[in-house]
Amino acid sequence: xxxxxxxxxxxxxxxxxxxLSCAASGFTFSSYAMSWVRQAxxxxxxxxxxxxxSGSGTLYxxxxxxxxxxxxxxxxxxxxxxxxxxxxxxxxxxxxxxxEGSSCYGPGDVWGKGTxxxxxx
Amino acid sequence: xxxxxxxxxxxxxxxxxxxxxxxxxxxSVLYSSNNKNYLAWYQQKPGQPPKLLIYWASTRxxxxxxxxxxSGSGTDFxxxxSSLQAEDVAVYYCQQxxxxxxxxxxGTKVDIK
Numbered sequence: 001x002x003x004x005x006x007x008x009x010x011x012x013x014x015x016x017x018x019x020l021s022c023a024a025s026g027f028t029f030s031s032y033a034m035s036w037v038r039q040a041x042x043x044x045x046x047x048x049x050x051x052x053x054s055g056s057g058t059l060y061x062x063x064x065x066x067x068x069x070x071x072x073x074x075x076x077x078x079x080x081x082x083x084x085x086x087x088x089x090x091x092x093x094x095x096x097x098x099x100e101g102s103s104c105y106g107p108g109d110v111w112g113k114g115t116x117x118x119x120x121x
Numbered sequence: 122x123x124x125x126x127x128x129x130x131x132x133x134x135x136x137x138x139x140x141x142x143x144x145x146x147x148x149s150v151l152y153s154s155n156n157k158n159y160l161a162w163y164q165q166k167p168g169q170p171p172k173l174l175i176y177w178a179s180t181r182x183x184x185x186x187x188x189x190x191x192s193g194s195g196t197d198f199x200x201x202x203s204s205l206q207a208e209d210v211a212v213y214y215c216q217q218x219x220x221x222x223x224x225x226x227x228g229t230k231v232d233i234k
Contacts, residue, residue: 035223037171044212044214044225044226044227044228045163045165045171045214045216045225045228046225047216047222047223047224047225050221050223059221059222059223060221060222061222062122062222095170095171100173100176104221105159105218105219105223106176106218107161107173107176107216107218108171108173109173109176109182110173111170111171111172111173112170113169113170114170
C-alpha cells in the first residue's frame with residue numbers, strides 16, 4: 001500500500017525554523033517527484049514546493065522562496081521541507097504528496113494526512 | 122502566475138441530481154507539444170487530505186467512480202458529478218500544473234439540498 005506519513009510540525013515562534021519530514025512507503029520513491037502543499041486554517045490549498053525524483057530539480061512558490069528548502073533522501077525514502085524565518089502566515093497544515101510521475105509538472109496522486117505548523121509568540 | 126478561478130463558490134444539489142463546477146485559468150494550460158491540458162481536480166472532505174479525482178483535465182484517477190468526469194481545454198474546464206451521492210459532499214479544487222507556481226482554484230463547496 002502506498003503511504004506517506006508527515007512529521008515535524010509544531011509550535012514555533014516567528015523567525016524560527018522547523019524541518020518537516022515525509023516518510024514514504026509502498027512505491028519506488030526515487031522514481032517519482034514529490035510535492036508539499038499547505039492549507040491555512042479554514043482556507044484553501046496552496047502549493048508550496050516540488051522536487052524531481054532524482055532531486056536535481058526543485059520549484060518553489062514565491063511566498064516561500066529563499067526561506068524554505070525542499071530536499072529528499074532516496075536511500076531513506078524520505079522527503080523534507082526545511083522551513084526558516086517562519087511567519088504567522090506560514091501557519092497551516094502541511095501535506096506531502098507523491099506526484100503522478102517523475103516530473104515536477106504533474107498532479108499529486110497520493111497524499112499524506114498532514115502535519116500542523118503553528119507560528120505564534 | 123496563472124490565476125485559477127472557480128464557479129460557483131458553493132452549490133447544493135439534491136441526491137441523484139447532477140452537479141457542475143467550472144474552473145478557469147488566466148492563461149492556457151494546454152501544452153501544444155503533447156496536446157495535454159495540465160489541469161487536475163481534487164476532492165477534499167472535512168478533516169481529510171485532498172484526493173485526486175481527475176488529471177490531464179479528463180483522465181479519471183484509478184478507483185474514482187465514473188459519475189465524476191472532467192472536460193474542457195485551454196482555459197475553461199468543468200468537473201461534472203452526474204448523480205450526486207451523499208459521500209460526494211466536499212470541497213472541490215482545480216489545480217494547474219502547467220507553470221510554476223502550480224496554483225489551485227479557491228474551491229467549490231458541494232452540499233446536499
